[in-house]
Amino acid sequence: MPELPEVETVKKVLLPIIKDRKILSIEVLRKSIVNGLDKEFISFFKNETFLNITRRGKFLLIHLSNDKVLISHLRMEGKYIELLESEENTKYARVVFHLDNGHKLCYDDSRSFGRMIMSNEKNYLKEKEIAKLGPEPFEVDDVSNLVKQCNKMSLPIKTALLTQTLITGLGNIYVDEVLFASKIHPLTPAKFITKDEWETIIKESKRILTEAIKAGGSTIKSYHPGKDISGEFQTKLLAYGRKGEKCVSRHAFMRFIAVNGRGTTYCPKCQIKLGAPIKIAIVGKIASGKSTVLDEFTKGGYCTISSDEIVHKIYEKIDVQNLINKRLKVKGEKSFVDNLRDHIQKHPADLEKLEKIVHPLVKKEIESTFKNSKSPLLVAEVPLLFKAKMQDMFDVIIGVDIDEKIQIERLNLRDKEKSAFLKRINDENNLFEEHKLDLDFIVNNNDTLSILRKDTKAIIDKLLSRLNPLLDRTSI
Ligand SMILES: [Zn+2]
Incomplete structure (x- = not known):
C-alpha cells in the first residue's frame, strides 16, 4: 500500500x-x-x-x-x-x-x-476527507496539542496514529517503524504517551519519512520514468515485515500481533508493554519450578492457568477423544489417557500429530480465559510455548532456569525411567537454550524455594509498575 x-x-x-x-x-x-x-x-x-x-x-x-x-x-x-x-x-x-x-x-x-x-x-x-487530516509530522513544532488531544484517549497509540487525525502520513508500515524507533509498544494507550515520547514520535517520523522519500527519489530513476508510477521501492525497514527475526539490537526476536486488526511487528525488549492487561507466559525446563512461579501469581490474586491442567480438561471431552482416536488410530481397552500413552510409546512419530490437535485447543483455552478475566496480570504456565509457536500471544515471557545436575537430582529418577527421561530433559533443555532471546525475564532455581519466591515477587513488582501511566520509564 x-x-x-x-x-x-x-x-x-x-x-x-x-x-x-x-x-x-x-x-x-x-x-x-x-x-x-x-x-x-x-x-x-x-x-x-x-x-x-x-x-x-x-x-x-x-x-x-x-x-x-x-x-x-x-x-x-x-x-x-x-x-x-x-x-x-x-x-x-x-x-x-x-x-x-x-x-x-x-x-x-x-x-x-x-x-x-x-x-x-x-x-x-x-x-471531508482532507479536512479531518491532522498536520504532517513535518508541520509539528510543538507537541502539546497532541498530548492534549490524547488526554483521555484509551485507543492503542498505533491505532490513534493510523486514524490520520492526530498526525497524517503514517500508514501501517511507517507506524511500526516509528514506534520501534521511539521504543513505544504499539498497544500503549494513547493517553499514556508522555510529552517527551510525543517529541520522539515526531522526531522519528520526520527522520524516517525523509529517508524513505529520499530512497524513493533515488530508486525511481532506475526504472523507466513515467511508465509505472507506483512509487514502490525498498527502504530499509527495521520492524515491519521482520516477525520472528532478531531485533537489530540482537537481544530479542521480533513478535507479531494484531492491533485493531492490523498486523504489527515489534520488539518486546525495545518496546515494553505498558498498561493492563499484561499477558505473561511461564516456561522452563522439567522440574525447574515453573509451578512455584505460577503459584506466586495465584497468591497475588491474578488470573493464572496451567497448560497441563488445560490438557487434562481437554482429554476429558468426548469429541476430542474421538478425534484423537480416529486420527491416530488409537486402540486399547484401558482408559483414553492410558491408551493414548501406550500408543505414543509405540509410535513416537504420532506425537507430532497429537500436538497438532492439542496445541490449538490449548491456545484457544488460554485466549478465552484471558478474555474473560479482568485481572491486570494474566498468567499461563506453558511448557510447550516454543514448540507450539505461541510466543506472540504474550507480552512477557518468564523463563525458569535450573542447572541440569540439580534438575536431575530433584527429579530423583528411578533407574528404569532414567534413559528415556534424560533424553527428554536434554531435548527440552536445548529448546530452552535456543529460545533464551525470547525470554523477557529469567529466574534461576538453583537455590531454595524461598529464594525462587522472592525473585518471582520482584518480577511481579516490576510488572505492576508497568501498569501505572505515570511511572518513571527509566526503571522498567
Ligand atoms: Zn529490540
Missing part, C-alpha cells in the same frame, strides 16, 4: 509528465473510482490543463486550470501509468485521461479501492 513517501514520489514523477498537458477526453471504466459520478467527472475535467501537483498526507492534490482540483487517493493498489495513445490500456485501467501530446494517462487499480474527487481551489481543503 502506498504510504506518504511513495505518494510523494508519485507526485514528483507524475508532475513533469502531465504539467501543461490539456485533457482532450476522459474515459471512466470503473464508476466507483469517481463515486459513481462518471458523467459529472468527465465534463468537469474535460478540456482543462494540468498545472501542478501537491500532496496532503497520502492524498494527491492535482491542480488544473479554472481553479479545479482533482483529489486522488491511491489506497491499496492505485497507480498512474503513462502510455502512448497507440498502446493498449493497462490491465486494470479504471480511468483514462487522453492528453494533447499523443499520450494517455491510465489510472490503474487492480482492487479498485482508490478514489478520485472533484473539487476546486476554494474548497478542496474543506472536503
Whole structure:
C-alpha cells in the first residue's frame, strides 16, 4: 500500500509528465473510482490543463486550470501509468485521461479501492476527507496539542496514529517503524504517551519519512520514468515485515500481533508493554519450578492457568477423544489417557500429530480465559510455548532456569525411567537454550524455594509498575 513517501514520489514523477498537458477526453471504466459520478467527472475535467501537483498526507492534490482540483487517493493498489495513445490500456485501467501530446494517462487499480474527487481551489481543503487530516509530522513544532488531544484517549497509540487525525502520513508500515524507533509498544494507550515520547514520535517520523522519500527519489530513476508510477521501492525497514527475526539490537526476536486488526511487528525488549492487561507466559525446563512461579501469581490474586491442567480438561471431552482416536488410530481397552500413552510409546512419530490437535485447543483455552478475566496480570504456565509457536500471544515471557545436575537430582529418577527421561530433559533443555532471546525475564532455581519466591515477587513488582501511566520509564 502506498504510504506518504511513495505518494510523494508519485507526485514528483507524475508532475513533469502531465504539467501543461490539456485533457482532450476522459474515459471512466470503473464508476466507483469517481463515486459513481462518471458523467459529472468527465465534463468537469474535460478540456482543462494540468498545472501542478501537491500532496496532503497520502492524498494527491492535482491542480488544473479554472481553479479545479482533482483529489486522488491511491489506497491499496492505485497507480498512474503513462502510455502512448497507440498502446493498449493497462490491465486494470479504471480511468483514462487522453492528453494533447499523443499520450494517455491510465489510472490503474487492480482492487479498485482508490478514489478520485472533484473539487476546486476554494474548497478542496474543506472536503471531508482532507479536512479531518491532522498536520504532517513535518508541520509539528510543538507537541502539546497532541498530548492534549490524547488526554483521555484509551485507543492503542498505533491505532490513534493510523486514524490520520492526530498526525497524517503514517500508514501501517511507517507506524511500526516509528514506534520501534521511539521504543513505544504499539498497544500503549494513547493517553499514556508522555510529552517527551510525543517529541520522539515526531522526531522519528520526520527522520524516517525523509529517508524513505529520499530512497524513493533515488530508486525511481532506475526504472523507466513515467511508465509505472507506483512509487514502490525498498527502504530499509527495521520492524515491519521482520516477525520472528532478531531485533537489530540482537537481544530479542521480533513478535507479531494484531492491533485493531492490523498486523504489527515489534520488539518486546525495545518496546515494553505498558498498561493492563499484561499477558505473561511461564516456561522452563522439567522440574525447574515453573509451578512455584505460577503459584506466586495465584497468591497475588491474578488470573493464572496451567497448560497441563488445560490438557487434562481437554482429554476429558468426548469429541476430542474421538478425534484423537480416529486420527491416530488409537486402540486399547484401558482408559483414553492410558491408551493414548501406550500408543505414543509405540509410535513416537504420532506425537507430532497429537500436538497438532492439542496445541490449538490449548491456545484457544488460554485466549478465552484471558478474555474473560479482568485481572491486570494474566498468567499461563506453558511448557510447550516454543514448540507450539505461541510466543506472540504474550507480552512477557518468564523463563525458569535450573542447572541440569540439580534438575536431575530433584527429579530423583528411578533407574528404569532414567534413559528415556534424560533424553527428554536434554531435548527440552536445548529448546530452552535456543529460545533464551525470547525470554523477557529469567529466574534461576538453583537455590531454595524461598529464594525462587522472592525473585518471582520482584518480577511481579516490576510488572505492576508497568501498569501505572505515570511511572518513571527509566526503571522498567
Ligand atoms: Zn529490540
